[in-house]
Amino acid sequence: MNMINNYLDSFENYLTIENHKEIRDELEASLLDQIEEREEQLSRSLNEKEQEELLLKIGHPMKVAAGFLPNQQLVSAEYFPAYKKVLTIALWVYAIIAVLKMVPFNLSFSDGSFITTPIVIFWSLVETGIWVFAGVTLVFYLFQKHAVNIDFLYAWSPKQLSRSGRKLPLSRVETAFEILFVVLFLSWWNGLFNAESLFAQLTIVETITMSESMQAMLWPVNILGVTSIAISLYNFMKAGWDRYSLILNIVVGLANLVVISIMLQFDKYVTLGSLQELEPDVSNIVETVLLNVTNVRIILIVIAVLVICDLYSSVRRLKK
């Protein structure tokens, strides 16, 4: 009967609750009754193989013990919808904060980290995601264990449902690229890129800085950029455009056009120090490319055209 005792001992070890002795005694009584009945039929004791078959039929001791344990689910069906929603929101919030903190301070084209930085950011996001997942799951596990009432999360009224429930689909990949592009642009706009090496060969002592009139546009552009990111993130999470995000996008687009039109009237965009110290041919290149107002205006016009195209498609979506 060693095998039977081993089975019962193993079964009892999995019972991490009170009354585990009592439960073991009950199963033992049942096992011994079955053995006794079988032995009466066979008129002999059960051999090892027959005992093994009997125990296999009952099942793995861990599985049998699990039936006696409370809280068999990490997050039960009752709590799962709220858990899933909270987890989704938490993961997005942490991911956005992490990216906004990391991207500007990690990107530096001077040391070739353009490839390694996204990898670092990706793994950092994975690590953060795991911690967020563990935290939210633990909270909901405790809610379930202590039968915390979360009915308030499901309280609703048909009147409160948004009129703009209908969404127009969008591509999440495109939206992700848009967000990344604006983040990169804002990083450059706020001088967070180290561009010294770009000019190292030109032996310029001071780096390029914005003119005073451009510096005055620093915060308007920042505000519009951040708003644009927020709209894109909102659409990304909802996987579609709705009426409100379209209207907001149109407003931001119009504001962008206003800012661009103001910028087009500037007569100077950048200031470059120590130009006189450069060799004549290098100085010529710098004047032609970097200090040429026309070039900057062309870029601004191109941006304006893109903004107009975006406005046009937003208006078309709104009409749908």
Place this chain on the structure above:
Amino acid sequence: MTDSEHYQKLKLELRRGVIILAVLAELRVEHYGYSLRKNLSAKGLEIDEGTLYPLVRRLEKQELLISEWRMENNRKKRFYQLSDVGKQVLDKLTKDWQETESTLNNILEQ
């Protein structure tokens, strides 16, 4: 998942509610664990230890059953039977079952 696996899963779900009623009905007469299992098996309802014992403990916790340990044939056994509350619940569940059976028969015959 194959059709057979789907069928087995659905069959299991169908049995789940039935087992509770069967156990309560069988415990109108006092039984210990193994005799309860044997009786149900003899009447066509197979149920393993991993299902039966947690179930009777749960029903006892819900005050539908009462139990006591007694010596029988030199072995300690736990005997179960319906409590007064258990009897009332059994009557109600029996009526519910009969109504459900009648409804289902109507649906299946169409």
